[in-house]
Amino acid sequence: MTYFNVDTITYEGPKSTNPFSFKYYNPDEKIGDKTMKEHLRFSVAYWHTFTADLSDPFGTGTAQRDWDHLSEMDKAKARVEAIFEFMDKTGIEYFCFHDVDIAPEGSTLAETNHNLDIITDLIQEKMTVTGKKLLWNTANNFTHERFVHGAATSSHADVFAYAAAKVKKSLDIAKKLNAENFVFWGGREGYESLLNTDMKLELDNLARFFKMAKAYADEIGFTGQFLIEPKPKEPTSHQYDTDVATAHAFLQKYDLEDIFKFNIEANHATLAGHTFQHELRYARDNGMLGSVDANQGHPLLGWDTDEFPSDIYETTLAMYEILKNGGLTPGGLNFDAKPRRTSFEQNDLILTHIVGMDAFALGLRVAHKMIEDRFFEDIVDTKYQTFSNGIGEKIINNAISFKELEDYALNLTQIETQSDHLEVIKSRINQYILNINSED
Ligand code: XLS
Ligand code: NI
Ligand code: NI
Secondary structure, three states: OOOOOOOOOOEOOOOOOOOOOEOOOOOOOEEOOEEHHHHHOEEEEHHHHHHOOOOEOOEOOOOOOOOOOOOHHHHHHHHHHHHHHHHHHHOOOEEEEEHHHHOOOOOOHHHHHHHHHHHHHHHHHHHHHHOOEEEEEEOOOOOOHHHOOOOOOOOOHHHHHHHHHHHHHHHHHHHHOOOOEEEEOOOOOEEOOHHHOOHHHHHHHHHHHHHHHHHHHHHHOOOOEEEEOOOOOOOOOEEOOOOHHHHHHHHHHOOOOOOEEEEEEHHHHHHOOOOHHHHHHHHHHOOOEEEEEOOEOOOOOOOOOOEOOOOHHHHHHHHHHHHHOOOOOOOOEEEOOOOOOOOOOOOHHHHHHHHHHHHHHHHHHHHHHHHHHOHHHHHHHHHOHHHOOHHHHHHHOOOOOHHHHHHHHHOOOOOOOOOOOHHHHHHHHHHHHHHOOOOO
């Protein structure tokens, strides 16, 4: 059976008007020392593309899928067939999933685990035949009602145990399918009111949970990178892994810094009141940039709308950080994104990925050129020049005291500051984006 009634998507270049073609993503073209495919490491998110029905808080699902009529395990098996055909046709090498995305939950944990065994056997076979790889998997410890008060931060010890059992099983799956990373998104690890919350106990428990997860991964020989995915709110009004800086402080406090890196989602960054680039930079500066959930929010909507990335200004700045990080490997760009509710046809799944892949491919092309030219790097070097000699050099070398700084300041007659010419920077980045194709 064929699920996607299209040919394999190929690169036709920026002038193509064929919606089923890449305009900027040319997988084998080299940008610097790597091919586009090696730089971008795209991944399909099982949940949005193969499990979700496009419902929103005000309306039922609109998605029309060939597997809709099937029930439970048959549906799960059909989805495995469909995602591998999808990866083949789009040329995407990686995929990601939560436990509940791939197999139905049974009435007991043992039954759920049995369903997972059957489906992961099937996935494993497909991986062997096709060479497709698992970027990461994770445990969904937020949808089921048992997680109403959280999972690792639940007020109920039984829930903590259940959550641990699910992560244990997911780590077994990660090992079985050679996942390159393992993600923790604290879906309900947060609170609604501090008046009924023991925040200290909850955070201590979260750290205990992570330590046990790492101990178990070591025990079974799973060596994939552990990733934390920060998000400030939704579903709870306050999520503990608020943003990179907050989660980084948590990891440092509990001595977990060496175990984790971050999986940064664009829409979560903007929900936190940051830019996507800010989150990437903060992680990169601290050696903690691991992987990316590639999507975008809508400026007029508050919710985590998970749109496919199309804003090339954003993808350019993201790729700028990623290139400066030396890439993301073993992480990648996972499309944690879904079609709008109005784009309900099965082929819309392909069209949405094309938009996202092209947006990041264009961002890669532009960012590579920017870095090659050193236009912005030279501005930064000049901006901080006073720290390379004299008093500045002493500050950098921690070789000066407040008293000496005062003596120095008392002798200053006039301090000459420089204009940033910020608007020139904004204009130059527009030039970079607009000129990229005419230079080819
Ligand atoms: C939800 C998160 C989720 C994680 C994986 O907002 O983005 O999809 O990526 O649990
Ligand atoms: Ni995500
Ligand atoms: Ni999200």
